[in-house]
Amino acid sequence: MCVKKEGKNAEITCEENDCLENLKKKNVHSVGTKDPVEWLSSVQEPLLVTDYGIPPPEEFDPRFDETRIVSPIRNQGQCGSSWAVSVADVISDRLSLQMNSNITLSAQQFIDCIDEEPQCAPGNPADAWNYATIAKLMSEERYPWTGLNDQCQVSTRQCQDENCHLNKLYSVNNVVHLSSHHVDLMYEILFKGSVQATMRVGKDFTLYNSGIYKCPKNSSSIGYHSVRIVGWSETDDGEQFWIAANSWGTEWGENGYFKIAKGINECDIESYVLAANVRKIQTDEIETPIAEFDKTFDNNKNNITNNYCSQLFDYKNCCDGLDGNCSVQYENKFCYCDNMCSNEPGHPFECCPDYKTHCERDDALTNPSVIIPQSSEDNVPSVLTKIRLMETQPFIKFMEFKSQVDDKNLPEEYIIPEKYLPQITGKWADESWAVTAVDVVSNRLSMKHLLDQPVVISAQQLVSCSKIFRLTEGQPKDAWIFMEQHNMVDDDCYPWTGDSNKCEFYIKENYLVRCQQSSILQRPKLYQIGRAYRVPDNENDIMNEIINFGSVQATMQVYQDFMNYKNGIYNQPKDAEFIGFLSVTIIGWGEESNEKFWIAANSWGTSWGENGYFKIARGINACGIENYVIGVEV
Missing domain, CATH: 3.90.70.10 (Cysteine proteinases)
Structure with missing residues (x-):
C-alpha cells in the first residue's frame, strides 16, 4: 500500500520498511x-x-x-x-x-x-x-x-454469437x-x-x-x-x-x-x-492464445475430420486464395483451408483433414449472377454487366447498439444536403458492402466538418486491400472492421477501377504514400474512421440517426423484380424470387399519399431506378431494410 506524505517535496513510501531494499541488493537491470x-x-x-x-x-x-x-x-x-x-x-x-x-x-x-x-x-x-x-x-x-522471447502465441478463430x-x-x-x-x-x-x-x-x-x-x-x-x-x-x-x-x-x-x-x-x-x-476493437474474430487451441484439439483427436476448416467457415464457403487467416493449428503445425493447399509430398501448404468434405464446392452452389443493362449515360459501354449479390445475411451481432435520443419533432420529409449526396457511378454491385460504407463515411466526414468540397473516401482501397483480412466474399462487417483499423485515403489518391485486384497501396514510413496515378511518394490526407455501431431497427431511431449524424448503411433482401425498378415506392413482393442481399445507403425519408418511404442510393449506376436512387416503404421493415442498419463515428 503506497501513501504520500504532505508537501511538494514529499516522496512516495510504503507502509512496509523494505520498500527501498533494492539498495542492499546487487540487481543488474537491463x-x-x-x-x-x-x-x-x-x-x-x-x-x-x-x-x-x-x-x-x-x-x-x-x-x-x-x-x-x-x-x-x-x-x-x-x-x-x-x-x-x-x-x-x-x-x-x-x-x-x-x-x-x-x-x-x-x-x-x-x-x-x-x-x-x-x-x-x-x-x-x-x-x-x-x-x-x-x-x-x-x-x-x-x-x-514470461520474461522470455518465445513463439508468438496468438491464433484467430471466428466468433459466431451475439456475445462477440x-x-x-x-x-x-x-x-x-x-x-x-x-x-x-x-x-x-x-x-x-x-x-x-x-x-x-x-x-x-x-x-x-x-x-x-x-x-x-x-x-x-x-x-x-x-x-x-x-x-x-x-x-x-x-x-x-x-x-x-x-x-x-x-x-x-x-x-x-x-x-x-x-x-x-x-x-x-x-x-x-x-x-x-x-x-477497443469491434471484430467478429476471437484472438486466443495458441495454448487454448491445443487443449481444444487434444480433446477432439477422435473427431479430427470435423474440427478444422469447419470451425472457421460456413459449409462450402472457405477461402478462395492463399491467406494466413485460413490456417488452423494441426499436430504442432498449420494446415490450410483454401484452394492453394495440397497434400502432395513436400508441398508447403498442407490441406486440413476436413478440407475436401467441408470446403470444395460446385459452382452450381454459388449465388447465380444477375444481369442488368448499363447505359452510356454512366460513361461506360452499353453492355450487360454481371452482378453478384451477397449470398448470406450480414453478420453484425458483434457490433454494439447505439442508444438514441428520442426526438418527437422529426420532419415529415428530410434528405441530406445535396452536395453531400453519394456519387453514383457504374460501380459493381457485388461490392455494394464497400461502396455504401465509404459513401456513409464520406458523407459524415463532410457534414461534420461542413466541407465546401466534400471528401470522397476510396472504395477501391477498401475492396482491394481488405481482401487479405476477410475470409469470404465481402460483407458489411469487413468494410467497417478494415476502416476502423486502417488509415484511408480519398478517391483521388486511389481511384475506383471496379476490379477486385490485389492491393497496390501501402502507407510507408513517415506516412508517405505512392498514390495510384503518381510516381512519387507524398503525404496525402489520411482519414481515420471510428467505431461502427448498429442502429436500432425502428424508423424513429433510424430517422434520428440520419438527421443528426448523416446517412446510414442498410442491407436488404433483393427479389428478382427489384432489378427492373424504375420509380415509385418499392415494397416486398409476395411471389417474386429471392436472389440475395444488397447493401444500400439511406439518405432520407418522405411521404406520398399517406405512404411513408425511405430514400436510398443504390450502386448500379444512374441508368437504374430514379437516377440511381429508389424509394422503399418505411416503418414496416420492407425487404428487411430496417434490420441491418449501421452508423459510424467520424
Whole structure:
C-alpha cells in the first residue's frame, strides 16, 4: 500500500520498511531500447498539441486521482524489453482513462510477436507502436508475462454469437512523435494519458533511490531506456520534475517510480516521446492464445475430420486464395483451408483433414449472377454487366447498439444536403458492402466538418486491400472492421477501377504514400474512421440517426423484380424470387399519399431506378431494410 506524505517535496513510501531494499541488493537491470537514431524516422514527425486555452496545473499525479487508473509497475527482469513494456503500459493507461475501466495489456505479446532476437535483446519502440496499429492486442490475463522471447502465441478463430462484442481486444492509431516542448507534453498527459519516453541512462541510474534525477556530466551512458511519464510536480523551491514509471520492479527507486528534471530535456527524455490514440476493437474474430487451441484439439483427436476448416467457415464457403487467416493449428503445425493447399509430398501448404468434405464446392452452389443493362449515360459501354449479390445475411451481432435520443419533432420529409449526396457511378454491385460504407463515411466526414468540397473516401482501397483480412466474399462487417483499423485515403489518391485486384497501396514510413496515378511518394490526407455501431431497427431511431449524424448503411433482401425498378415506392413482393442481399445507403425519408418511404442510393449506376436512387416503404421493415442498419463515428 503506497501513501504520500504532505508537501511538494514529499516522496512516495510504503507502509512496509523494505520498500527501498533494492539498495542492499546487487540487481543488474537491463535497459533494452535501441538508439533512437535507428527508429525515430519511422514515426510521424512531431506534432504540436492543441492549446486548450488554460494553463496546465502546477502538479498532476494520476496515482492519487480517483478518476484515473495507472497501470502497476512491472519488472522486466533480465529481459531487455523496456521498449515493449512501456508501450503496453501507456496503451493500458490510455484505455483505462478512455473506458473508465482497469485494463492491463500484455507486454509479452509485443516481445513474442515482434522481437526476432533470441535473448530479449534491446528493441525498437517504433516497431512496437506500429505493431499495435495492425494487431489485435490482448490483455495480460490472456497472454501473461514470461520474461522470455518465445513463439508468438496468438491464433484467430471466428466468433459466431451475439456475445462477440464482448471480446477484449484493443488497437491504436495515429502514432506520433510528440513535440519536445514540456507544456505540450503536459497537455497530452493531462487529457489523453501517459506517454512513452526514451532516455539516455548511466550506471548511476540503476542505483537511483529518491530525489530528482539528473544525468551526471562525467558518467558514461550504458544505453537507452524507455519509460512511462505519468505526471509532474515541483519542489517547494520551484524545481520542476516529471513523475515517471520504470519497469524494474517496485523495489527500485521510489516504489518503481522516479523523478527527473522537467523542461530542460534532461537525459534527452523530452526528445523521444511517442503516443497514439487507443480504442477497443469491434471484430467478429476471437484472438486466443495458441495454448487454448491445443487443449481444444487434444480433446477432439477422435473427431479430427470435423474440427478444422469447419470451425472457421460456413459449409462450402472457405477461402478462395492463399491467406494466413485460413490456417488452423494441426499436430504442432498449420494446415490450410483454401484452394492453394495440397497434400502432395513436400508441398508447403498442407490441406486440413476436413478440407475436401467441408470446403470444395460446385459452382452450381454459388449465388447465380444477375444481369442488368448499363447505359452510356454512366460513361461506360452499353453492355450487360454481371452482378453478384451477397449470398448470406450480414453478420453484425458483434457490433454494439447505439442508444438514441428520442426526438418527437422529426420532419415529415428530410434528405441530406445535396452536395453531400453519394456519387453514383457504374460501380459493381457485388461490392455494394464497400461502396455504401465509404459513401456513409464520406458523407459524415463532410457534414461534420461542413466541407465546401466534400471528401470522397476510396472504395477501391477498401475492396482491394481488405481482401487479405476477410475470409469470404465481402460483407458489411469487413468494410467497417478494415476502416476502423486502417488509415484511408480519398478517391483521388486511389481511384475506383471496379476490379477486385490485389492491393497496390501501402502507407510507408513517415506516412508517405505512392498514390495510384503518381510516381512519387507524398503525404496525402489520411482519414481515420471510428467505431461502427448498429442502429436500432425502428424508423424513429433510424430517422434520428440520419438527421443528426448523416446517412446510414442498410442491407436488404433483393427479389428478382427489384432489378427492373424504375420509380415509385418499392415494397416486398409476395411471389417474386429471392436472389440475395444488397447493401444500400439511406439518405432520407418522405411521404406520398399517406405512404411513408425511405430514400436510398443504390450502386448500379444512374441508368437504374430514379437516377440511381429508389424509394422503399418505411416503418414496416420492407425487404428487411430496417434490420441491418449501421452508423459510424467520424
